[in-house]
Amino acid sequence: YLKERIVEHYGDEYRGVPITYAHQREQKGLAHALLCVEEHIDDDFMLILGDNIFEANLEDVVRRQQEERADAAFLVEEVPWDEASRYGVCDTNAYGEITDVVEKPDDPPSNLVMTGFYTFTPAIFHACHLVQPSDRGEYEISDAVDLLIQSGRTIDAIGLEGWRIDVGYPEDREEAEERLQEKVPAEAASD
Numbered sequence: 340y341l342k343e344r345i346v347e348h349y350g351d352e353y354r355g356v357p358i359t360y361a362h363q364r365e366q367k368g369l370a371h372a373l374l375c376v377e378e379h380i381d382d383d384f385m386l387i388l389g390d391n392i393f394e395a396n397l398e399d400v401v402r403r404q405q406e407e408r409a410d411a412a413f414l415v416e417e418v419p420w421d422e423a424s425r426y427g428v429c430d431t432n433a434y435g436e437i438t439d440v441v442e443k444p445d446d447p448p449s450n451l452v453m454t455g456f457y458t459f460t461p462a463i464f465h466a467c468h469l470v471q472p473s474d475r476g477e478y479e480i481s482d483a484v485d486l487l488i489q490s491g492r493t494i495d496a497i498g499l500e501g502w503r504i505d506v507g508y509p510e511d512r513e514e515a516e517e518r519l520q521e522k523v524p525a526e527a528a529s530d
Contacts, residue, residue, distance in 0.1 A: 385401065390455070392515050423452055
């Protein structure tokens with residue numbers, strides 16, 4: 340969506356780090372989108388969904404995956420029960436590992452949801468290749484995650500410290516703008 344504006348803004352590098360762009364020609368879900376970048380990734384990586392704005396402990400997610408040698412780590416958040424069906428919902432065990440993920444369920448098994456910030460090893464690509472289209476006609480990342488779990492892979496859940504707003508929902512955009520405006524003056528004053 341609006342890829343030209345993104346490419347124009349960032350160009351070929353960001354803060355000295357080269358950028359490679361991959362384009363998902365058809366919107367077929369997040370597992371499909373990941374396969375569009377597979378050829379460019381050969382090590383652990385982060386996936387951040389562009390419709391989420393964070394002020395959060397993102398470094399903790401990366402650190403935890405590396406320290407625990409997990410195959411993935413997700414930033415998760417408890418939301419009100421009536422909002423859980425809008426997201427990928429997780430169940431965890433006593434060790435804080437994700438044991439099940441259900442994408443946008445009508446009857447959520449919990450109110451713990453994925454926030455749109457993930458770290459993965461390249462093992463996720465094999466799982467994405469095995470995913471079949473969902474009832475929505477998409478290749479769901481939650482189905483790929485379930486395949487990782489079923490194969491004995493470890494996925495850590497790290498609780499959100501801070502805030503997240505999903506601007507994919509129009510009613511949340513105004514709150515996101517207000518929070519970002521509050522943050523800008525504080526950062527500008529410290530420069």
